[in-house]
Amino acid sequence: MAHPSAGLTARQNMILEELNNCADEISGQQLHRTLLEGSINMGLTTVYRHLRTLQQKGLVRCRNLPTGEALYSPVSRDHHHLTCVDCGQTFVLKTCPIKNLELSKEQSKGFEMLFHTLEFFGLCKNCNQQ
Template identity: 60%
Template sequence: MCKSGPEISKRQKQLLEELGICDDEMSGQELHRRLHEKELSMGLTTIYRNLQALVKRGLVRSRHLPTGEVLYAPVDRDVHHLTCVDCGQTTRLKGCPVKDIELPKNKGQKFEVLFHTLELFGLCELCFQRQKKKV
């Protein structure tokens, strides 16, 4: 994890705790709703600003869906997905196909990996069959 930068704020801790409780990814809208239900209300803009700060610090990962929505999860949750570009259905992959990739080592350059993402886009079986019938 990235150790540089200021301490994590109270609001960022709240977001990390909420993301940690959930066993899946959450959108900024979902976080906003959950915090409001717990009377820990935080403005939506504040939520997105703090999520971006957590992503930059390497504490939260983000995943962009074809719809434009962004989902967030703690970086220690190493989950990857297959996403249908037609209906948006996502399926979790078992394990991490890139976990053991050996990164090139450039002399004189250090690179600390904070997190990685892997997203495979295509068509689920139903959308594939539906598009095949149109042709």
């Protein structure tokens, strides 16, 4: 369970907790549906607004698939994906290949680092054979 983060509203905490409960990334619409199933009535626009705020606070990351779909996950989860550009099939990498990578002082410009993203794209075996 996610501990409530400081400076978040109850609803933002709810969304963050829902993302933490999800084994994998989730779209805004899926999240909206999950909240409804848990009897939390939040409009889709509101869900997206809260997701945006959580992104701005560095707590949630968003990944855009080649299909245009946006998927959300908590930044505390260091997951990366391998995606087929043709069929859109996506796999989670078992480990983070850049876990210990750090930017030099000059490159990081005094930023407090919150998270990174990394994605691999290619053609899966099936699509490659066609």
